[in-house]
Amino acid sequence: xxxxxxxxxxxxxxxxxxxxxxxxxxxxxxxxxxxxxxxxxxxxxxxxxxxxxxxxxxxxxxxxxxxxxxxxxxxxxxxxxxxxxxxxxxxxxxxxxxxxxxxxxxxxxxxxxxxxxxxxxxxxxxxxxxxxxxxxxxxxxxxxxxxxxxxxxxxxxxxxxxxxxxxxxxxxxxxxxxxxxxxxxxxxxxxxxxxxxxxxxxxxxxxxxxxxxxxxxxxxxxxxxxxxxxxxxxxxxxxxxxxxxxxxxxxxxxxxxxxxxxxxxxxxxxxxxxxxxxxxxxxxxxxxxxxxxxxxxxxxxxxxxxxxxxxxxxxxxxxxxxxxxxxxxxxxxxxxxxxxxxxxxxxxxxxxxxxxxxxxxxxxxxxxxxxxxxxxxxxxxxxxxxxxxxxxxxxxxxxxxxxxxxxxxxxxx
Numbered sequence: 402x403x404x405x406x407x408x409x410x411x412x413x414x415x416x417x418x419x420x421x422x423x424x425x426x427x428x429x430x431x432x433x434x435x436x437x438x439x440x441x442x443x444x445x446x447x448x449x450x451x452x453x454x455x456x457x458x459x460x461x462x463x464x465x466x467x468x469x470x471x472x473x474x475x476x477x478x479x480x481x482x483x484x485x486x487x488x489x490x491x492x493x494x495x496x497x498x499x500x501x502x503x504x505x506x507x508x509x510x511x512x513x514x515x516x517x518x519x520x521x522x523x524x525x526x527x528x529x530x531x532x533x534x535x536x537x538x539x540x541x542x543x544x545x546x547x548x549x550x551x552x553x554x555x556x557x558x559x560x561x562x563x564x565x566x567x568x569x570x571x572x573x574x575x576x577x578x579x580x581x582x583x584x585x586x587x588x589x590x591x592x593x594x595x596x597x598x599x600x601x602x603x604x605x606x607x608x609x610x611x612x613x614x615x616x617x618x619x620x621x622x623x624x625x626x627x628x629x630x631x632x633x634x635x636x637x638x639x640x641x642x643x644x645x646x647x648x649x650x651x652x653x654x655x656x657x658x659x660x661x662x663x664x665x666x667x668x669x670x671x672x673x674x675x676x677x678x679x680x681x682x683x684x685x686x687x688x689x690x691x692x693x694x695x696x697x698x699x700x701x702x703x704x705x706x707x708x709x710x711x712x713x714x715x716x717x718x719x720x721x722x723x724x725x726x727x728x729x730x731x732x733x734x735x736x737x738x739x740x741x742x743x744x745x746x747x748x749x750x751x752x753x754x755x756x757x758x759x760x761x762x763x764x765x766x767x768x769x770x771x772x773x774x775x776x777x778x779x780x781x782x783x784x785x786x787x788x789x790x791x792x793x794x795x796x797x798x799x800x801x802x803x804x805x806x807x808x809x810x811x812x813x814x
Contacts, residue, residue, distance in 0.1 A: 645676070
């Protein structure tokens with residue numbers, strides 16, 4: 402896909418000198434991979450009172466001259482089959498035709514997880530058009546058709562199992578916070594004034610609600626050329642109470658170094674500042690499929706937590722031996738174990754790390770380290786409610802975004 406970088410690296414190795422690959426903007430525009438070029442046709446079947454009964458979508462997907470994307474899913478349009486979105490469609494049909502053209506190679510995940518962005522746009526635009534045709538408020542139409550909380554885990558008509566969600570609460574919170582009813586009243590008044598010729602400005606009010614699918618990792622759904630997409634983590638605690646953690650991800654500016662250390666700190670009570678995070682070093686990194694498509698925290702983050710829990714389990718056995726109680730008599734308290742009912746009998750994780758290297762129970766292997774491979778049982782399904790208020794000058798087309806509101810489900814912060 403980007404041969405210039407490879408050639409520069411090889412040239413540097415051969416010549417023993419620094420080599421830099423440089424392209425101008427025209428070269429980049431001509432040859433670089435583009436994101437997604439989709440033509441989407443959407444049909445919704447619904448009753449007159451606005452209850453959806455079926456969905457049919459066809460996608461014409463331009464892949465350019467050849468497929469440049471190391472697509473982890475088993476379909477030609479990634480995870481586009483999340484196109485039923487947040488709505489309870491009893492039946493749905495999706496067809497995707499991938500075509501090759503004379504463009505630069507395409508299909509790169511420019512932003513978001515493997516065609517989810519287009520799927521969200523596709524269903525939300527269709528729901529807006531349905532609301533217009535039925536003369537219904539677009540927010541009320543969505544509320545009428547959301548998957549209900551008691552339906553989770555929900556099996557979509559296109560094959561996914563949504564693990565959890567509370568769409569109605571999210572939408573209503575967005576409407577209450579922004580004063581949605583008052584905004585609609587103002588919009589009607591402005592339209593009436595415009596019709597009377599009293600103003601040349603109109604007001605736009607856009608609503609959208611998405612459910613996306615992220616966390617590419619389950620081997621049953623995801624692989625790249627047969628390589629499973631789960632992740633792993635290695636954690637080693639030193640006698641001093643500090644530790645090192647290695648994983649197969651690589652931060653691109655998201656702050657993995659902080660997040661990963663915080664996960665370990667939460668699990669075993671060692672301060673995050675005392676955890677050295679090493680990722681992306683191909684000489685030492687454990688198995689992992691990298692950082693992209695909103696997968697790092699759901700997959701690698703879970704592998705990190707599982708490895709930390711193995712550390713914690715062994716630490717509990719060491720603490721029980723040192724405190725002369727059965728391990729079931731211990732409870733974890735922030736940064737160590739204390740005896741139930743005897744809070745003064747306590748052993749910190751730092752002291753346990755020291756004991757792991759000089760006084761473990763008879764028959765136990767010294768040291769305190771763990772490796773975990775995490776193959777997720779499912780993807781993860783975050784959601785969000787968005788609203789945009791705009792003022793538009795009809796004569797000039799000049800617009801002003803008056804307010805933008807976003808409510809997102811982000812899981813555990």
